[in-house]
Amino acid sequence: MINIAVAQSGGPTCAINASLAGVIREALSDDRIEKVFGSKNGIDGIINDNLVDLSEQVNDEYSLGLLKCTPATLLGSCRIKLKPHCEDEATYETIFRTFEKNNIKAFFYIGGNDSMDTVHKLSLYAAQKGIDVKVVGIPKTIDNDVAITDHTPGYGSAAKYIATTVSEIIKDSSVYNLKSVTIIEIMGRDAGWLTASSALPRVNGQPAPQLIYLPEVPFSIDKFINDINKLHETENSVVVAVSEGLKDESGQYAASGHLSEAVDVFGHKYLAGLGKFLETVVSGRIGCKVRSIELNVMQRCSSHLSSGTDLDEAETVGREAVKASFNGVTGKMMVFKRVSTSPYEIKVESCDISLIANKEKLFPLEWITEDKNNVSDKALDYILPLIQGEIITPTKNGLPIHLELK
Amino acid sequence: MINIAVAQSGGPTCAINASLAGVIREALSDDRIEKVFGSKNGIDGIINDNLVDLSEQVNDEYSLGLLKCTPATLLGSCRIKLKPHCEDEATYETIFRTFEKNNIKAFFYIGGNDSMDTVHKLSLYAAQKGIDVKVVGIPKTIDNDVAITDHTPGYGSAAKYIATTVSEIIKDSSVYNLKSVTIIEIMGRDAGWLTASSALPRVNGQPAPQLIYLPEVPFSIDKFINDINKLHETENSVVVAVSEGLKDESGQYAASGHLSEAVDVFGHKYLAGLGKFLETVVSGRIGCKVRSIELNVMQRCSSHLSSGTDLDEAETVGREAVKASFNGVTGKMMVFKRVSTSPYEIKVESCDISLIANKEKLFPLEWITEDKNNVSDKALDYILPLIQGEIITPTKNGLPIHLELK
Numbered sequence: 001m002i003n004i005a006v007a008q009s010g011g012p013t014c015a016i017n018a019s020l021a022g023v024i025r026e027a028l029s030d031d032r033i034e035k036v037f038g039s040k041n042g043i044d045g046i047i048n049d050n051l052v053d054l055s056e057q058v059n060d061e062y063s064l065g066l067l068k069c070t071p072a073t074l075l076g077s078c079r080i081k082l083k084p085h086c087e088d089e090a091t092y093e094t095i096f097r098t099f100e101k102n103n104i105k106a107f108f109y110i111g112g113n114d115s116m117d118t119v120h121k122l123s124l125y126a127a128q129k130g131i132d133v134k135v136v137g138i139p140k141t142i143d144n145d146v147a148i149t150d151h152t153p154g155y156g157s158a159a160k161y162i163a164t165t166v167s168e169i170i171k172d173s174s175v176y177n178l179k180s181v182t183i184i185e186i187m188g189r190d191a192g193w194l195t196a197s198s199a200l201p202r203v204n205g206q207p208a209p210q211l212i213y214l215p216e217v218p219f220s221i222d223k224f225i226n227d228i229n230k231l232h233e234t235e236n237s238v239v240v241a242v243s244e245g246l247k248d249e250s251g252q253y254a255a256s257g258h259l260s261e262a263v264d265v266f267g268h269k270y271l272a273g274l275g276k277f278l279e280t281v282v283s284g285r286i287g288c289k290v291r292s293i294e295l296n297v298m299q300r301c302s303s304h305l306s307s308g309t310d311l312d313e314a315e316t317v318g319r320e321a322v323k324a325s326f327n328g329v330t331g332k333m334m335v336f337k338r339v340s341t342s343p344y345e346i347k348v349e350s351c352d353i354s355l356i357a358n359k360e361k362l363f364p365l366e367w368i369t370e371d372k373n374n375v376s377d378k379a380l381d382y383i384l385p386l387i388q389g390e391i392i393t394p395t396k397n398g399l400p401i402h403l404e405l406k
Numbered sequence: 407m408i409n410i411a412v413a414q415s416g417g418p419t420c421a422i423n424a425s426l427a428g429v430i431r432e433a434l435s436d437d438r439i440e441k442v443f444g445s446k447n448g449i450d451g452i453i454n455d456n457l458v459d460l461s462e463q464v465n466d467e468y469s470l471g472l473l474k475c476t477p478a479t480l481l482g483s484c485r486i487k488l489k490p491h492c493e494d495e496a497t498y499e500t501i502f503r504t505f506e507k508n509n510i511k512a513f514f515y516i517g518g519n520d521s522m523d524t525v526h527k528l529s530l531y532a533a534q535k536g537i538d539v540k541v542v543g544i545p546k547t548i549d550n551d552v553a554i555t556d557h558t559p560g561y562g563s564a565a566k567y568i569a570t571t572v573s574e575i576i577k578d579s580s581v582y583n584l585k586s587v588t589i590i591e592i593m594g595r596d597a598g599w600l601t602a603s604s605a606l607p608r609v610n611g612q613p614a615p616q617l618i619y620l621p622e623v624p625f626s627i628d629k630f631i632n633d634i635n636k637l638h639e640t641e642n643s644v645v646v647a648v649s650e651g652l653k654d655e656s657g658q659y660a661a662s663g664h665l666s667e668a669v670d671v672f673g674h675k676y677l678a679g680l681g682k683f684l685e686t687v688v689s690g691r692i693g694c695k696v697r698s699i700e701l702n703v704m705q706r707c708s709s710h711l712s713s714g715t716d717l718d719e720a721e722t723v724g725r726e727a728v729k730a731s732f733n734g735v736t737g738k739m740m741v742f743k744r745v746s747t748s749p750y751e752i753k754v755e756s757c758d759i760s761l762i763a764n765k766e767k768l769f770p771l772e773w774i775t776e777d778k779n780n781v782s783d784k785a786l787d788y789i790l791p792l793i794q795g796e797i798i799t800p801t802k803n804g805l806p807i808h809l810e811l812k
Contacts, residue, residue: 012578041583072577079582163805164710171478171808172418172707176485177447203803273682293702301578304570304711307804387804397609398713398793399569402577 001034002105004322005051008140009042009111009118010079012072013154014161014303015314016140017403019110020074021067022318023138024058030322037102038405042078043109043118046098047091057406068311069393070402071303082118085125092125099133106134106325110318112141112152116333116357123331123353134325137333137353138317142300144193147359148351149335153317154300156310156386159197161302162186162295163387166241167201169293170208174237180289181228181282182239184209185275187299189245192216192363194299196375197383198241208239210374215245216363217372219254224278225285227373232288244274254278304400308389313346320348344385407440408511410728411457414546415448415517415524416485418478419560420567420709421720422546423809425516426480427473428724429544430464436728443508444811448484449515449524452504453497463812474717475799476808477709488524491531498531505539512540512731516724518547518558522739522763529737529759540731543739543759544723548706550599553765554757555741559723560706562716562792565603567708568592568701569793572647573607575699576614580643586695587634587688588645590615591681593705595651598622598769600705602781603789604647614645616780621651622769623778625660630684631691633779638694650680660684710806714795719752726754750791 006023008016020038027033038054039045052075058067067074085092099107109119119137126133139146142158166184173182186195192214199212210231213219224240231238246254255277275292282290317334324334332350339345367379393400412429414422426444433439442460445451458481464473473480491498505513515525525543532539545552548564572590579588592601598620605618616637619625630646637644652660661683681698688696723740730740738756745751773785799806 012581044583070577071574073581076583077581160804165704165708167805167808168477168707168709169703171476172703175418175479175483177450177482200803201805204805204807276679276682291703293704294700296699297575297578297697298571298699298704301574302571303574384803389804390798390801395796397606397790398566398795399573399607399610401610402573 001032003035003037003103004033004106004108005037005039005046005099005102005104006054006108006110007039007042007045008073008075009077009109009115010141011112011300012077013140013142013300014071014157014306015154015310016110017070017074018068018311018314019138019140019153019318021064022315023108023322024054025064025315026319026322028055028059032326037104038075041076042111043080043082043095044078045075046095046107049098049101051102052405058403063403066394066401066403068315069303069306069391071301074403074405079114081114082121084121095122096126096131096133105132106136108136108138108321110138110140112139112143113146113358113360116353119333120331120353120357126330134330136321136325136329138321139333139335140314142194143188143191145191145360145362147356147361150338150346151336151386153310153314155193156307157305158194158299159200159383160307160387161299161305162194162197163200164305165295166198166209167206170201170206170239173239173291176289178236178289179232180237181286182237183275183278183282183290183292184239184241185244185292185294186241187295188215188243190215190360190362192243195241195243196363196379199375199380200383200387203380203384208237209241210235210238211240212374213240213242213246214363214368215243215247216365217368218249219246220248221254221281225281228282228286242274242278246274304393306391307387308391309386311391312389317348324350341381341385407438409441409443409509410439410512410514411443411445411452411505411508411510412460412514412516413445413448413451414479414481415483415515415521416547417518417706418483419546419548419706420477420563420712421560421716422516423476423480424474424717424720425544425546425559425724427470428721429514429728430460431470431721432725432728434461434465438732443510444481447482449486449488449501450484451481452501452513455504457508458811464809469809472800472807472809474721475709475712475797477707480809480811485520487520488527490527501528502532502537502539511538512542514542514544514727516544516546518545518549519552519764519766522759525739526737526759526763533737540736542727542731542735542756544727545739545741546720548600549594549597551597551766551768553762553767556744556752557742557792559716559720561599562713563711564600564705565606565789566713566793567705567711568600568603569606570711571701572604572615573612576607576612576645579645579697582695584642584695585638586643587692588643589681589684589688589696589698590645590647591650591698591700592647593701594621594649596621596766596768598649601647601649602769602785605781605786606789606793609786609790614643615647616641616644617646618780619646619648619652620769620774621649621653622771623774624655625652626654627660627687631687634688634692648680648684652680710799712797713793714797715792717797718795723754730756747787747791
C-alpha cells in the first residue's frame with residue numbers, strides 16, 4: 001500500500017475544497033492507498049514536512065460533504081514559485097525526501113497557473129532522477145484563464161455569484177425615477193471571463209447591465225461616457241460592468257493614477273479602485289447619480305451561492321486525478337473537454353502540463369459585440385451550463401458552517 | 407367598499423416588498439376592500455396620480471410569494487420630503503384629491519425615518535381638515551435605527567447577509583501563513599446596528615472579526631493600529647469590521663479627506679472610502695498584507711440570502727397595518743414589541759408617529775465592550791433571532807427570478 005499527498009495553492013475559490021474532497025473520497029475507496037496526507041500551505045508543507053493525515057480527519061460522508069462546500073482552502077495556501085532545479089536542487093531534494101519518508105507515491109497539486117508551474121518542475125525533476133512519484137495538477141481558478149481545459153473549477157461558482165448579485169443590483173439601482181449610473185467592478189486582470197458572466201441576467205430577460213467592458217479590448221473613457229449618454233436618452237438606470245484590469249490604447253491600466261502601491265509576491269500590481277475612478281469620471285462629466293461597487297473577494301468566497309455543477313465537477317476532477325495517477329499519469333494537469341453544450345456534457349482528460357503552465361487563456365474576441373461594450377449570446381451559451389444547480393449549505397444558528405482542521 | 411393605496415420610499419431593502427405583499431394579501435382577504443392601488447415612486451405617484459392596480463397584478467399565491475422575496479421596491483421609491491402644509495398646502499390638496507378621486511380611504515407608507523415624517527404630516531393634515539383617510543406607517547430600513555420598535559423589517563436580512571459574508575471572508579483571509587489585516591466596511595452612518603451584526607459568526611465559534619468599531623464611539627486611528635498590533639502578536643489574520651460612519655473625537659468623519667463630494671437629496675454627505683482610507687493607514691504604519699472590502703449595496707439587496715424570520719415579520723406587519731386602519735388607527739407606525747428573546751416572540755402594535763419620526767435609535771453603549779472594539783454577547787442575543795430561517799428563492803437558468811410590474 002502507498003500513501004498520497006495533496007496540497008492547495010494560489011487564491012482561494014469556492015470549489016478548491018470540493019477537489020480536495022474528491023481526492024480524499026477516491027483514496028478512501030481505493031484499497032491500494034493507505035493514507036492521504038494534506039500539505040499545509042501548499043508546497044511549503046512538503047518542504048517543511050508539515051503534513052496532516054486527512055484520511056483520519058475527513059473520512060465520513062458528513063465531513064466530506066461539509067468540506068465540499070467550505071470556501072477557501074482547508075489546508076491553507078501559498079504563493080511560492082520554485083526555482084528550476086538546476087538553480088536550487090536543495091529544495092527539490094527536501095521535497096522528495098518528504099515524499100520518501102512518508103511513502104508518498106503521488107502528489108496532487110490543486111491550483112492555478114502559477115501552481116501548474118510547480119507541478120511541471122517537480123515532474124521533470126522526478127523523471128530526471130528516476131524517482132517514481134506521480135505529480136498531477138488539478139486546476140482551480142475563478143479567472144478561467146487556464147489553457148487547454150474548457151473551463152476551470154471555481155469559475156462556475158464565481159460566475160453564479162456575479163450573475164446573481166448583478167441581477168439583484170439591477171433591481172436595487174432602478175428604484176428612483178432619475179438618471180443614474182451604477183458601475184460594478186469585477187475581478188480579472190487580463191482575462192474577461194468573470195466580467196462576461198455579468199451578462200447572464202439577460203438570459204432571464206433582465207435589461208442590464210447594458211454595458212460590459214472586458215480587458216481584451218482597449219478601454220477609452222470618451223467612448224465609455226458616450227455609450228452611457230446614448231443609453232440615457234431612453235433609459236434612467238444604466239448598469240455597467242467593468243473588469244478591474246481595463247487598459248487604455250497604450251496598455252496602461254485605465255485607473256493607473258489611482259492604483260494602490262502594493263504588489264503580490266509574483267510582482268503583479270495589486271489593482272484596486274477602477275470603479276471608484278470611473279465613478280469620479282461619470283460624476284464630473286455626466287453629473288448624474290452614480291455609484292461604484294467592487295465585488296471584491298465575495299466573488300471567490302461566497303460558497304453559500306456556489307454552483308452545484310461547479311462543485312460536482314471539482315470533486316470529479318479530484319477523483320479522476322487519483323485514478324489517473326494509477327494509470328501512470330504524471331506531469332499532467334486534469335482538463336475538461338466539452339462534449340456538448342446542449343445538453344451540457346463534459347469529459348475529464350489529462351494534458352501535458354508544459355502545454356498549460358504559464359499560459360493564459362483570454363476571452364475570445366469573437367464573443368465581444370461589434371460595439372465592444374457587451375458580449376454575444378454565444379458567450380452566454382458557453383457560461384450558462386456552468387452556473388446551474390443550487391446547493392444547500394449546512395447552517396447552524398442561521399449561518400453557514402464550514403469544515404475546520406482539528 | 408373602499409380602496410386603499412400603498413407606496414414604498416427610501417433606500418431599498420430585501421424586506422420592503424414582503425411588507426407590500428402583506429398589505430395586498432390582507433386586502434385580498436378583506437371583503438370591505440375592493441382595490442389596492444400601488445403608488446409609483448413613493449408619494450410622488452399619489453401627487454401625480456401615477457397609480458397601478460395591484461389587486462389586478464398581484465393576486466395569487468405565486469405572485470405574492472415571488473413579490474415577498476423580490477429585492478428593492480416593486481413600486482419604485484423616492485426621496486421626497488414634504489414641506490409642512492402651512493408652507494405648501496397645494497401639494498396636500500393634490501394628494502388628498504387623488505385619494506378622493508380613487509375612493510382611497512387608507513394609505514400605507516412603507517419606509518424609514520424620512521418616510522415616517524410624511525406619514526406624520528399627512529395624518530395631521532387629514533385630522534385638521536376632517537378628512538377620513540387613515541394614514542399608517544410601515545417601518546423598513548436595514549439600519550435598524552427607528553425609535554420605539556424593537557427592530558425594523560429589513561434589518562434581519564441585512565444582518566444575515568453581513569454575518570454570512572463575514573464568515574466566508576474570514577475563511578478567505580486566513581489561507582496564507584503571514585500577517586494580514588482585512589478591513590470590512592459596513593453601512594451605518596450614525597448607528598452601529600449593521601456593523602454589530604458582523605460579530606455573529608462568534609456564535610458558531612469563529613475567531614473573527616476580532617475588532618469591531620461602531621460609530622457610537624469616537625474612533626482613534628492610533629488605538630486602531632495598537633489594537634491590530636496587539637492581536638498580531640498571537641494571530642496572523644486580523645479581520646476588522648468598521649462602520650462607514652466612524653467619526654473622530656471632534657466629530658469629524660474618520661476619512662473626511664477621502665469623502666466623495668456627492669450629497670443625497672436630504673443633504674446627507676455620501677460616505678465612501680473609509681475602508682480604502684484605513685487600508686492605506688495600515689499599509690503605511692504596519693506594512694503587512696492588507697485588503698479592504700466594502701459590502702456596499704449587497705447588504706440591502708442580496709435577497710437570495712434573506713432571513714426567513716425577517717420576511718415573515720415584514721409580511722405580518724403589512725397585514726397588521728391594514729387591519730389596524732379598520733380599527734381607526736391613523737398617524738401611527740406599526741412597531742414590534744419583543745415579548746421574549748428565548749424563545750423568540752414578538753407582537754405587533756402601533757405607536758404615535760410623532761414619537762418616532764425624525765428620531766434615531768443608536769446602538770446601546772452598554773452593548774459595546776470595555777475596550778470599545780467589539781460588541782457583547784447581549785448584542786448577539788438581541789440580533790441572533792432576527793437572522794434565523796433560510797429561504798429558497800425561485801430560480802430560472804440558475805439565477806433568481808423577481809416579480810416585475812407589467
